[in-house]
Amino acid sequence: MMTIIYFLIGYLTGSIPTAYLITYLFTGKDIREYGSKNPGSTNVFRVAGVWPGIITLVIDFSKGFLPVYLIRQQPDWVVIGTIFFTVLGHTATVFLRFRGGKGVITGCGALAGATPHLAITGILVFLITFFLFRYVSLSSITSAFAIIIYVWLFRYPLTWQVAITLVGVLVIWRHRDNIKRLWRRQEPKVIL
Secondary structure: OHHHHHHHHHHHHHHOOHHHHHHHHHHOOOHHHOOOOOOOHHHHHHHHOHHHHHHHHHHHHHHHHHHHHHOOOOOHHHHHHHHHHHHHHHHOOHHHOOOOOOOHHHHHHHHHHHOHHHHHHHHHHHHHHHHHHOOHHHHHHHHHHHHHHHHHHOOOOHHHHHHHHHHHHHHHHHOHHHHHHHHOOOOOOOOO
16 A cells, blocks of 8 residues: 555656746746747746756756655665656646656656666766757757666666666657657757
8 A cells, every 4th residue: 555655656746847837936937838838847947047947957856856765765666666656747747637847857866866876877978968969858868768778787677677668768758759850950959
């Protein structure tokens, strides 16, 4: 019974529509109608500005981190399930008719709660890719691939390999429109 509660808490915490709430609070706008129309932190930076973007990023990371960190001593499959449901909550939030963000920052927070070195690996790959190419989407996709490869290369237990692969594929799948734009060279770069 507690396992179901952990999964539900993970899902509901992940479902908190941070980007929607912060953008509305700062600008009165519905983030789903502006910029990329994605309710995620990158779009908050575009639509609402730097500080709302940073606040969204910190909260999205925390909503992934906290539910997983608090149960990290549970059996692996419970921790893994909580990671998955937390990211699923962010990508398919019950509060916005199951249309959420892409799960990158929340997923990173969830990984940091259970296995900080995986989160650090993802962050490093993200930053290197970003500074080389200036695409947030490409950096996110590359980071997800890197984490999948990492758990298989370093022979994590099969449950971790399968779960991280599922979470990584979910994040990559949520970027499918970005992949099309990258392929057509229509994806906007970030200029610092």
